[in-house]
Each structure stands twice: as structure tokens, then as C-alpha cells.
Amino acid sequence: MTLANSSRAVSSRRPKILVIDDSRLIRMAAQKILAQDYDVVLAEDGEQGWQEINQDDSFQIVFSDLTMPRLDGFALLKRIRQSSDQRLKNIPLIIMTTETDDENRRETALQLGATDFISKPFNSIDLKARAKAHVTSEEITRELKRKADLLEHNAHRDALTGLNNRSYLMEKLWQDCSYSIRHDKPVSLLRMDIDAFNQYFVQHGKSFANEVIKKIASIISLNLRSEDTAARIGLSTFIVVRPGSDTEASVVAASQIREQVQSTIFKLGEQLISVTLLTAVFTPFLTSDFNINDLLTKLDKLVLYSIDRTENNGPASSEIVYEDAWTMAQQQALVQACQLPGFDEALKLLARGEKDKVIACLPQMLIKLKPLFELADEKQIQDFISSLAFVGVGPQ
Numbered sequence: 023m024t025l026a027n028s029s030r031a032v033s034s035r036r037p038k039i040l041v042i043d044d045s046r047l048i049r050m051a052a053q054k055i056l057a058q059d060y061d062v063v064l065a066e067d068g069e070q071g072w073q074e075i076n077q078d079d080s081f082q083i084v085f086s087d088l089t090m091p092r093l094d095g096f097a098l099l100k101r102i103r104q105s106s107d108q109r110l111k112n113i114p115l116i117i118m119t120t121e122t123d124d125e126n127r128r129e130t131a132l133q134l135g136a137t138d139f140i141s142k143p144f145n146s147i148d149l150k151a152r153a154k155a156h157v158t159s160e161e162i163t164r165e166l167k168r169k170a171d172l173l174e175h176n177a178h179r180d181a182l183t184g185l186n187n188r189s190y191l192m193e194k195l196w197q198d199c200s201y202s203i204r205h206d207k208p209v210s211l212l213r214m215d216i217d218a219f220n221q222y223f224v225q226h227g228k229s230f231a232n233e234v235i236k237k238i239a240s241i242i243s244l245n246l247r248s249e250d251t252a253a254r255i256g257l258s259t260f261i262v263v264r265p266g267s268d269t270e271a272s273v274v275a276a277s278q279i280r281e282q283v284q285s286t287i288f289k290l291g292e293q294l295i296s297v298t299l300l301t302a303v304f305t306p307f308l309t310s311d312f313n314i315n316d317l318l319t320k321l322d323k324l325v326l327y328s329i330d331r332t333e334n335n336g337p338a339s340s341e342i343v344y345e346d347a348w349t350m351a352q353q354q355a356l357v358q359a360c361q362l363p364g365f366d367e368a369l370k371l372l373a374r375g376e377k378d379k380v381i382a383c384l385p386q387m388l389i390k391l392k393p394l395f396e397l398a399d400e401k402q403i404q405d406f407i408s409s410l411a412f413v414g415v416g417p418q
Contacts, residue, residue: 036061037157038080042071042098043087043118048142052085055146056153068093072101075110082160083153084115085140088123088131096134103135112163114156118142180254182232183239191253191261195314198251198265203308208348210272210305212262213321214242214279217298219258230290234297241282245275261321269305269346276301276342300328303344307351320345 038061041052049064056062063081065071069092075081084102088095095117105111114137119128128139140152178190186194195211202209216222216238223231235258242252242260251263264272280299288295302324306317328343368380368387380387395403 035080037082037161038063038078039153039157040065040071040074040081040084041086042066042068042084042090042095044090045087048087048118051143052149055149059150060153060157067091068095068098072098075102075113079109081113083156084113085118086115087118087142088127089120096130099131099134099136114138114160116140116152116156118144180239183236183254185239185243185260186251186253188253188255191251191255191263192314194251195263195317198263199306199308199312199314199317201265203310203312207266208268208305209308210264210267210269210303211317211321212264212272212276212279213302213304213325214238214260214262214276215256215300215325216258217300222295222297226290226295230288234288237286237288238283238297238299241286242279245279245282255318261318267305269303269344269349272303272305273342273344276303280342300325301342302328303342305344305346305348307347 036059039056040063041049041056042065043049043052044066046066049066053062053064063074063078065074067090068086071084071086072093075084086095086098093101099115099117102110102113102115115135116138117128117131117136117140119139120142128136131139137156138152140148178186180187198209201207216234219231219234222234235254239252239254239260242262246252246262247264249265253261255261262275264275267275280301283299284296286296288297302321304317304320304324306312306320324343324345365387368383371377371380398406
């Protein structure tokens with residue numbers, strides 16, 4: 023449901039009020055007075071009332087007694103105002119007091135977050151007036167929040183495509199990169215540019231060019247994971263951020279998008295037009311002083327390389343330009359941290375499935391075999407090579 027539809031749904035139903043009191047007479051009286059204008063739900067103590075407002079997010083006001091079994095009004099107030107749910111935390115809560123509720127009890131209720139007070143036994147005019155005033159106030163507050171949320175939502179959106187815009191991308195990319203550093207996980211950036219877009223714009227006009235942009239944005243959106251972020255950051259430029267995705271997986275994802283775009287045929291009059299994407303993938307190795315603009319600049323350079331290659335080799339090739347700095351840094355770190363195991367230890371590592379630790383040190387371990395080979399005669403070396411061929415790793 024969209025924000026606008028949600029607002030219409032709220033305004034089309036009657037306001038809902040929760041009345042909590044251990045006196046059946048008070049509950050029935052409140053229901054009789056308010057039922058003509060409101061949906062009234064009754065609860066006989068604070069515990070039941072707490073369950074009601076947690077199960078139903080449409081309550082706009084709560085009327086509550088102070089002295090009740092199981093959970094009294096003070097404890098209910100405390101729960102509501104300390105809730106992590108902002109809807110509950112801000113709901114108007116009107117305390118129904120009696121003659122025994124002295125000034126100190128009212129002051130305590132006010133400090134705990136009571137919105138207003140009404141004395142029992144109440145008359146119909148006072149109860150209706152309180153309900154109307156606080157329902158109106160709650161509706162105004164809700165509408166203002168809806169508009170603020172809508173403004174914030176639109177501020178981060180590209181008007182033409184509905185994708186995120188550059189400002190949101192910069193914010194989200196910073197978050198994803200920071201997470202990548204903290205958890206030692208890769209984050210890959212995909213950049214896709216419509217090849218020869220200016221030519222389409224000049225030859226076929228703005229309307230056609232916009233349709234191409236919107237369709238490509240739609241294809242990108244359909245290929246996103248829930249954790250991915252897609253943005254349009256230029257006239258014909260799109261960025262996708264893939265947290266936790268290495269280069270190999272991101273190249274596959276980019277290829278799927280490219281293939282779907284290239285198989286899409288745009289019709290303009292009698293013309294059938296297809297477009298291609300210049301695509302680059304960059305998986306950076308990030309340090310704590312990383313700079314978002316540097317990452318985007320790197321993508322710019324990869325795309326320029328793709329353009330140069332296209333000009334030299336004809337139409338955009340199927341190959342995606344990529345750079346995998348993260349994997350390279352991981353491999354270098356393994357080599358630098360490598361403590362050469364003995365051969366028995368290496369076999370134990372392989373048996374435990376820790377192949378990467380052995381592979382990182384393999385070049386140095388093979389060098390250590392050199393003195394043994396120098397001692398061996400030609401037949402022994404030939405027999406050794408033959409044994410490698412037997413297990414499928416030597417010359418066939």
C-alpha cells in the first residue's frame with residue numbers, strides 16, 4: 023500500500039477508541055455515549071488494554087482508569103510511554119479520575135505521560151468533547167507525519183524512474199562500506215551506462231529516450247536482491263550496490279541485466295530499436311579512511327575503458343569490465359600471514375577442509391621440495407611425475 027493510499031484508508035474508517043476500566047458500569051456508559059461517532063473497544067483492566075493496543079494499530083485514543091486489578095493505570099502509562107513503538111509511545115491517553123484520586127496521584131500520572139484528565143462520573147458532553155479534541159489532534163499529527171514521510175521518501179527518489187537518487191546512494195553506500203569493513207565482507211558496485219544514449223536522444227527525441235531509461239530502470243529493479251540499492255545518478259547512468267557480494271556473483275548479476283536489456287525491443291513508429299549497456303563492476307578493498315567519491319571515480323575509469331574498447335572493437339562487447347581489489351587484497355593478506363606448515367600439517371589442513379590455508383602457502387612449500395628433487399635420480403623423478411599423472415594432476 024502506498025503512503026497516499028494508506029492515508030485514504032485511515033480517513034475512510036471511523037476513529038477507534040479504547041476504554042479501560044474495571045467498572046462494567048463505566049465501560050457501558052462510555053460505549054453508549056461514544057458509539058454513535060466512534061468504534062469503541064472495551065477492556066476491564068490494564069493488562070487486557072495493553073494486549074488490545076499491541077494487537078491493533080488503529081486506536082487513536084485511550085481512556086483509562088487508574089485503580090484496576092492485574093495492571094493499574096500507572097503501570098499501563100509507564101509501559102506505553104516507554105514502548106519502542108512510536109505509535110504507542112505517542113498515543114493520546116486520557117486518565118479517568120475519581121474523587122479518591124487526589125492531587126498527588128494526578129501529578130504522578132501526568133509525570134508518567136498522561137495526556138489529559140476527565141472526572142468520573144462523566145457527562146456525555148464532556149466525554150464527547152475530550153474524544154473529539156484528541157481524535158482531531160491525533161489525526162492532524164498523523165497527517166503531518168505522513169506528509170513528512172512522503173517528502174523524505176520523494177527527496178531520495180529519482181522522479182523519472184522511481185529509483186534512488188545520487189544523494190541517497192551516497193548515504194547508503196557509506197553505510198554498506200562501513201558494514202563491509204566491520205564484518206570483513208565484500209561490497210560490489212555495478213555501473214551501467216546506456217551505450218550511445220546521446221544518439222538516441224538526438225535522433226528519436228526526449229520522450230523515446232525517457233521510455234528507454236524507465237524500462238532499463240524497471241529491469242534493474244526486477245534483478246535486485248532485498249539488500250541491494252539501485253540509483254540513477256546521471257542522465258543515462260545507473261549504479262547498483264551489492265553488499266556481501268563478491269565480483270564473480272556481481273558479474274553474473276550484471277550479465278543478467280545486460281542480456282535482458284539487449285533482448286528488449288523498443289518500437290518507434292515502424293522502427294524496432296535495441297540498446298546495449300556499458301557495464302563495469304568494482305569490488306574495492308576498503309580501509310577505515312575510504313572515500314565514496316574515490317569509489318565512484320574508479321567506476322568512471324572502468325566505464326571509460328569500456329568505451330575505448332568499444333570504439334576500437336566495434337559495438338559493445340558482451341564482456342563486462344571489472345576489477346576485484348577485494349579478492350586480490352584477501353589473497354595477499356593470506357600470503358603475508360602464511361606460516362609455512364610442515365607437510366604432515368598441510369595434509370591435516372586438507373583433511374579438515376582448510377584448503378585455502380594450504381593454497382596460500384603452496385608456492386613456498388613447493389620451493390622447499392627443491393633440495394629433495396636435486397637428490398633424486400632421473401628415474402625417481404619420472405616415477406614421481408607418473409604418479410601425479412595417475413591422480414590427475416600431472417601431464418596426461
